[in-house]
Amino acid sequence: MGGYDRRTVRDLRRNNRAAVLRRLYFEGPLSRQELGPATGLSSGSISNVVTELLAEGVLEEAGSVGSDGGRPRTLLRVAAHCACLVGVDVGETRVRVELFDMMLTEVARSEQPLDDGRHDAALVVQLIEKGLASVLAQVGASTGPLLGVGVGVPGIVERRAHGGALVHGQTIGWDAVPLEAMLRESGGITQGDALAEGRRAPLHIDNGAKTLGQAEMWFGAGRGARDAVIALIGSGVGACVVTGGEPYSGASSGAGEWGHTVLTVGGRRCRCGARGCLEAYVGAAAVIDRWREAGGEPDGGDEETVLAELLATGGGEGAPGRLAREVLAETAEYLGAGIADLVNLFNPERIVIGGWAGLLLGPQLLPAVREATDAYALRYPAARTAVELCRLGPDAVTVGAATLPLRRFLDAGGSPPPGVALSV
Numbered sequence: 001m002g003g004y005d006r007r008t009v010r011d012l013r014r015n016n017r018a019a020v021l022r023r024l025y026f027e028g029p030l031s032r033q034e035l036g037p038a039t040g041l042s043s044g045s046i047s048n049v050v051t052e053l054l055a056e057g058v059l060e061e062a063g064s065v066g067s068d069g070g071r072p073r074t075l076l077r078v079a080a081h082c083a084c085l086v087g088v089d090v091g092e093t094r095v096r097v098e099l100f101d102m103m104l105t106e107v108a109r110s111e112q113p114l115d116d117g118r119h120d121a122a123l124v125v126q127l128i129e130k131g132l133a134s135v136l137a138q139v140g141a142s143t144g145p146l147l148g149v150g151v152g153v154p155g156i157v158e159r160r161a162h163g164g165a166l167v168h169g170q171t172i173g174w175d176a177v178p179l180e181a182m183l184r185e186s187g188g189i190t191q192g193d194a195l196a197e198g199r200r201a202p203l204h205i206d207n208g209a210k211t212l213g214q215a216e217m218w219f220g221a222g223r224g225a226r227d228a229v230i231a232l233i234g235s236g237v238g239a240c241v242v243t244g245g246e247p248y249s250g251a252s253s254g255a256g257e258w259g260h261t262v263l264t265v266g267g268r269r270c271r272c273g274a275r276g277c278l279e280a281y282v283g284a285a286a287v288i289d290r291w292r293e294a295g296g297e298p299d300g301g302d303e304e305t306v307l308a309e310l311l312a313t314g315g316g317e318g319a320p321g322r323l324a325r326e327v328l329a330e331t332a333e334y335l336g337a338g339i340a341d342l343v344n345l346f347n348p349e350r351i352v353i354g355g356w357a358g359l360l361l362g363p364q365l366l367p368a369v370r371e372a373t374d375a376y377a378l379r380y381p382a383a384r385t386a387v388e389l390c391r392l393g394p395d396a397v398t399v400g401a402a403t404l405p406l407r408r409f410l411d412a413g414g415s416p417p418p419g420v421a422l423s424v
Contacts, residue, residue, distance in 0.1 A: 016041055017413025020049045021058065021078070025410060026218070029062040029075035050076060057082045057422050058414040078102055082422050083144040083409075086135065086201075087402030088128055088151040089208060089395075092235040093302060095124060097131030098398040099139060104219070104406070107143060109398075110134035119154075119172035125182045145420050146201050148405025152208035152397045153179065154236060156254045165205040171236055171271040171279075180205055202417045204404035208232065209256055210247055211400030212354055212390075213240020218403060220391040221352040228350040229342050230390070231258065232397070233335075233358035235303055236271065237279040241346060259283065261341060263334060281334040284357035291327045296320070307360055314364075332365040336372020343377040343385050354390030362389045 007015075019039040024030055030038065035046050053059040060079040064072035080103045089096045092114075099108040112127035132149065155169025164180025180203055213230035216222040222230055222242065230240040237259025241248045248255050259279035260272050267276030268286065280286050284303045291298065291310055297320075298306045314324035339351055353362050353369075362369075370387050377385075392399055409416065416422050 014413040014415070016045050017049050017053065017415075018411055020046065021053065021414045022410055024059065024076055025078050029077040031065065031073035031075055033073055035076075053414055056414065080105065081144055083147045083416070083420075084139075085147055085402040085405055086132060086149040087211075087398035087400070088131065088149065089211075089397040089401060090119075090124055090128075090151065090153045091208075091397070092154070095127040095131055096395070096398055097128065097135055098395070098402070099135040099143070100399075100402050101143065102406075104399055104402060108135040108138035110138075119169070119174065121174060121177045121179065121182060125179070125186055128183065129186055144422060145416070147409055147416060147420060148202035148204060150204045150206070150211065150401035150404030151179070151183075152206060152211035152401040154208055154238075156252070156257070157206055158253060164203075167205070170273070202405055202408070202420075204401075204408070206401070206404060207238065207240075207253075207256065208397045208401075209238030210240045210249075211404065212397045213242060213247055213256075213400065214403050214407070215392055215396045215400030216352055216354060216390055217242055217245075219399070220396065221388055222350060225349045227346065227348045228352065229258075229346060229348050230352045230354060231339075231342075231358065232355040233282060233284070233353065233361070234355040235283055235285045235357070237283050237355075239342070242348075243346070258338065258342065261338070263338060278334070278338045282331055282338065287327065287331050287357075287361075290330070291324065294323055294327055296323055296327065304356060304360065307357060311360070311364055328361075328365060329368065331361065332368035333372045335365070336369045337376045339369065339373045339387060340376035340382070343373065343381050347381045348385055350386045350388065352388055352390050354392070354394075354396055356394035359389060359394055 019041060020035055023035060023038045032046050032050055036043055050059065057079055059076050062075040062077040064074050066072055080101045083102055084107065085100045087098050087100065094114055095112045097110045098106055101107055110131040112131050153167050153169065154172055155167045155174055158166040158168060160166065164178060166176045167174050167179045168176060183203060209232040212232050216230045217228065222228045226245045228242045232238045239256045239258035241256050260277045262276045263278045263281055264276040268280035269275055270277035270280040284307050288303060288306050298309050310324055313320050314328050342351055366389065373387055374382050390396060
């Protein structure tokens with residue numbers, strides 16, 4: 001006996017709205033006539049959904065196109081200013097907060113330095129609050145209501161039914177830090193002109209590599225792939241594994257900790273406390289340490305400055321240039337071996353290298369990384385895996401963090417979270 005279809009009329013309406021909204025968001029502007037074949041919905045359903053979304057201010061008209069001698073067809077698109085989104089990147093040396101419109105165009109940003117890379121949880125909460133207040137003050141009442149705040153963090157995010165998300169960030173000394181509760185209790189997430197009348201901004205927290213991965217899958221080098229790995233290389237190393245078009249989290253949200261897979265048994269000490277992790281060889285801090293240990297003498301500065309100096313020195317003559325090239329060649333081989341593990345384990349269509357250090361090293365090292373990947377991976381899957389660089393730049397974690405509330409909005413068919421009214 002067949003099972004009952006438990007979907008309600010409300011479910012059907014939400015699904016129809018979501019189908020139309022997603023098509024227009026990722027492929028618009030489109031006409032009503034184009035939306036029918038694209039979504040599989042009837043012309044009557046398309047008309048009802050579009051009428052609702054136009055009345056709510058989620059969609060707007062975007063001109064018209066001819067129709068083979070008939071009446072012009074009106075084009076529709078998502079209204080970029082109907083609401084706004086915030087993305088937060090809790091990085092290694094700073095907390096970056098960016099405010100975006102609905103099409104993820106940056107409207108305002110704020111960067112709060114983490115002195116000496118200290119990740120005291122209470123300090124991070126204060127910096128997130130300060131950054132949020134700054135971006136909201138920069139735009140005042142010129143944007144729509146805030147749909148939500150997405151936060152990308154370095155660590156595993158445990159989601160609980162009560163009490164909010166906990167963050168397990170072993171490399172920064174976070175052991176089950178109740179970050180969501182701390183942000184809620186601080187009051188900073190519910191303040192500001194964009195949250196007038198006491199409305200509360202929905203809060204979404206996820207691993208930074210996973211937010212980067214979602215951004216690149218939606219808008220960057222991963223777009224169109226069903227199986228991919230998006231790698232984040234900064235001071236540390238992480239990854240977002242995508243299978244069947246969806247990020248894979250594992251049994252307890254810990255999947256993707258690629259930087260803490262062991263490359264050399266008994267090898268270099270990693271920030272996590274173990275030995276031989278990939279991060280201890282290809283993370284920016286580790287590359288710089290290996291250069292110094294080999295006899296390099298960088299001028300100093302932050303990690304980005306020193307890594308750029310290593311690349312520049314590698315293009316020079318004499319012993320310093322030769323030494324820098326050796327360190328870079330080793331780094332490319334280590335990274336290629338780590339990527340080969342991803343090829344053999346997940347058989348992805350694409351492996352995309354991002355993060356500020358990955359994008360700094362990538363243009364020079366990518367040919368050698370691909371060569372090492374082919375040398376260490378099984379030939380059949382390696383020949384079918386493209387290894388390339390991210391397209392969204394070093395700020396992609398904040399873009400990805402902002403997609404967390406955006407995804408909820410699209411899945412809900414354009415219905416805002418409770419207590420948030422869209423601008424019409």
